[in-house]
Amino acid sequence: MKIYTVGGAVRDVIMGRPIHDSDFVVVGSTVEEMLSLGFKPIGKDFPVFLHPETRQEYALARTERKVAPGYKGFIFHASPDVTLEEDLLRRDLTINAMAMSEDGELIDPFGGRKDIEAKVFRHVSDAFSEDPVRILRLARFAARFTDFTVAPETMDLMKKMVASGEVDALVPERVWKELSQGLMEEQPSRMIMILHECGALARLFPEIEALWNVPQPEQYHPEIYAGKHTMLALDYAARQNYPLTVRFAVLLHDVGKGTTPENQWPHHRAHEERGAPLVDNICRRLHVSNMYRDIAVMTAREHGNIRRSSELRSKTAVMVLERCDAFRRPDRFVDVINATECDLRGRKSDTVSFENIPFPQREYWMMVLNAARSIDASAIIQSMDDASEEIPRVLHNARVDAAADAVNAMRFGTIKKVGVGKTPAS
Known part of the structure; x- marks a missing residue:
């Protein structure tokens, strides 16, 4: 029985990157032996165990065979006669198909170290094409290792996988898992670009x-x-270390522009209204949780209004806050503001740095929100007695008046430093 560190941990040691998780392969052992040593079984499809003390994962060396479409269409074979090289052969990329023995010896049968030095993503074998998740994983790695390129033969293989329909067999939960992880990498646009290519x-x-x-x-x-x-x-959002809620909203904020008739190009009037239901459909298709869906939908629908703050009446501004449920969930509205900031600064010119242009809308909206939230809703409710059907209208009007007072004070009096200047259109 021999134990080897495998996969990403070995790759990160060679690259000098911090190691967050270590995976281990056990060669020459059996399920019975692992259980006798106190390992706890956790694998459903193949034998994976938790170490009795460290709780790290140990898997028996195994081979696999494709028997059905999709990433679940495999049968696995694990036995003492499966070699380390056979186990590594089934892995996705050469940089992930290395192992290290307990005494520090590197086992690299497929040239992973050489590809790290060349900064290349290369598939280990044609078995790569049997698992469509590997396309998503490679794209995610591209967002993390931003100076790596995809080997031409690997890109050709991925194109063939797409053409054969393998990608269509991916389940929504796995797509969302890989996408959400890729969006949180250093340069998430590279994931999207690889998928596009x-x-x-x-x-x-x-x-x-x-x-x-x-x-x-x-x-x-x-x-x-x-x-x-x-x-x-999207990359601006990553540089600001914004959370996944913001990055996902930025990714989808302009999908409505894809539905603009060509005879209206390059303008995209009402793309916000067209985009919101598209975002909702995407989220439902991927089984995305309500938190991410709601913020993405609100961003798609409202980013134009948030950016055009200087042009809005106080009544319209309060209606935006109400549609975003900002009085109950101001934290989510802040995410929408942050995503709108990314929209404004995600522009490129040889002469202008859009990353540094002012974004006074943040102060404007927080001022309007705080002013409108200062209205005591409970006091209004108590004063209305039996006229409950009038409460929403009276509360709304009180918030509008408070917002108007705050805006007037900002523009003409006590808060001149904030400003609400115009900004580039969508």
């Missing part, structure tokens, strides 16, 4: 794919295309 984006997220060649007014979007704008905004 191999064709998987069109199958998994046709709403995002539709943005790729859609032009926008050059006056406001010197990067021209809506897809490129979305990638710039």
Whole structure:
């Protein structure tokens, strides 16, 4: 019985990156022996165990065979005669198909170290094509290892997998898991770009794919295309260390532009209203939790209003806050504001740094929100007695008046430093 560290932990040691998790492969053992040593079984499809003390995962060396479509369509064989090289052969990329013995010896049968030095993602064998999740994993790694490129033969293989329909067999939960992890990497746009290049984006997220060649007014979007704008905004969100709620909302904020008739290009009037139901459909399709869905839908629907704060009446501003449930959940509204900031600054010009332009809308909206929240709803309810049907209208009007007073004070009196200047259009 021999134990080897495998996969990402070995890769990260070679790359000098911090190790967060270690996986182990056990060669020459059996389920019975592992149980006798106190390991606790956790694997349903193949033998994986928790170490009795460290609680780390140990898997018996195994081979696999494809028997059905999708990433679950495999049968596994684990026995003492399965070698380490046979186990490593089934892994996705050469950089993840290395092992290290307990005395520190590197086992690298497929050239993983060489590919790390060359900064290349390369599949280990044609078995890569049997598991569509590997396309998502490679794209996610591209967002993490931002200076790596995909080997041409690996990209060709991924294109063939898409064409064969393998990607269509992915279950929503796994797509969301890989997407959410990739969005939290250093440069999440690279994940989307890899999926676009191999064709998987069109199958998994046709709403995002539709943005790729859609032009926008050059006056406001010197990067021209809506897809490129979305990638710039997404990477800005990553540089600000915004949470997944914001990054996911940024990814989807402009999908409505993909439905603009070509005879209206490069303008995209009402794309916010068209985009909100598309975002809702995407979230339901992926079984995304309500928190992420709600913030993404609100961002798609309201980012234009939030950006145009200087043009809104106080009544309209309060209606935006009500639609976003900002009085009960101000934290979610802050996420929408942050996503709108990314929309504004996710633009590229050779002469202008959009990352540093003012964003006074944040102060405006927080001021309006705080003013409207200062209204004592319970006092209004108690004063209304039996006129309960009038309570929403009276409360709304009181909030509008409070917001108007705050805006007037800001513009003409005590809060001049804030300002609500105009900003580039969508």
